[in-house]
Amino acid sequence: MLRLHNTLTRTVEPLRPLQPGAVAMYSCGPTVYRPVHIGNLRSFLLGDLIRRVLVWGGLSVRQVMNITDVGHMTDEVYDRGEDKMLLAAADEGLTPAEIAAKYEAAFHRDSGRLGILPADVYPRASEHIGQMIDLIGRLIERGHAYVDDGTVYYDVTTFDGYGQLSRNSLDQLRAGHRLEAVDHHKRHPADFILWKAAGPRRVVRYDSPWGEGYPGWHIECSAMSIAYLGERFDIHTGGVDLAFPHHEDEIAQSEGALGHQVVTTWVHGDHLLFSGQKMAKSSGNVWTLDRLEEEGHQPLDFRYLCLTSRYRRQLRFSPDALAAAGKARARLGARLAEWGDPAAALQSPAAKKWDERFRDAVLDDLDFPRAITVLWGLVDDDSVASAERAALVGDWDRVLGLGLGDAARAAVPPAEEELPAGAADLLAARQAAREQRDWAESDRLRDELDALSVEVSDTRDGTTWRLR
Ligand SMILES: [Zn+2]
Incomplete structure (x- = not known):
């Protein structure tokens, strides 16, 4: 059986599906107002690899990936108070719905080029506002959320496990927020928004029991994962930067509303670095698959590159x-x-x-x-x-x-190059020695090959040779 590192327990555990033979998996998907870059794609590849390994091993897998589209508040909106979707729409002279459709299609095309198999369902956030409102209502009923002036906040002090996934304590979080301008409506600085009252300039807005507004980003994944995978499911994947606050908040929402554990295994993939920096739009060092192709590479070469590194590195x-x-x-x-x-x-x-x-x-x-x-x-x-x-x-x-x-x-x-007699055997023996980490033997065999004019070099992709 597949063993996976579970961020929740910080250990590598055998996967034990809740339903024998069938695995349910949710993967955090793209925000569709710009092309995804290859760092995003590395995160999506993680879900694909898990799924392929399981299916290859004879299990059935149901995979759901959300599409964060119009009318949603993402992390970037929290940070800067602006909706990137609307800014992109204005920039490109399209409506928000047209922007979302354009980049959703681009995302599917990129995934396909990278050999990522399609998920079973790609629910759009904009089409599940009702489920989010229901879940928020349940959280208020159960005492996990409070309403202030049309905005609904999650009260993190009411959820015992808050911080478990990211190894944060409420005290640490309070200290961490000390230097920020904290929203004075919040009871605890780590409280987060479930529903935001729409300001006068907000274009995309929805009716709710708390007035017109729009949902927070985290509630989207809780509502849609439960809607499509049920109240308990096996695996949740995402990039390491989503562990906090996105996934921490998702646990607080889903488990707060349902009263029990929902996700068994949380799997996080690490960043892709380019020139020593995390690849991010804000740092301007972005590679997309289009750029990669323009520079003469094939998308699947990037997939190969991803496979040469562990996903947690x-x-x-x-x-x-x-x-x-x-x-x-x-x-x-x-x-x-x-x-x-x-x-x-x-x-x-x-x-x-x-x-x-x-x-x-x-x-x-x-x-x-x-x-x-x-x-x-x-x-x-x-x-x-x-x-x-x-x-x-x-x-x-x-x-x-x-x-x-x-x-x-x-x-x-x-290539026309032919190995001299006996060299193939020496190469195989050397490969075996390297796998046994017998470096002395490996060096000795390299010398023997050298005597036959076969020059061996070891790369991260394996051993190559050429005739001198
Ligand atoms: Zn998510």
């Missing part, structure tokens, strides 16, 4: 790293093209052993860097019949999603 993005990923993917395709048709079944113990190693890696909290090493180990293991290698790589690509079948068809003819 920061990924350092650079054009060079992307180019190296592209080369590695092309080389995989070229090898696959050499092998011909895949075997119908695995026969040899060696092939089964490789399959086991791959499975162990991906089930171990999505250790894709290790899985990629295993992939290269298999590719270069000439003791396994080509047809078996082709079968394994084809099957593994259901999880990797690298489009290797297509890459194989597109592959240029393999």
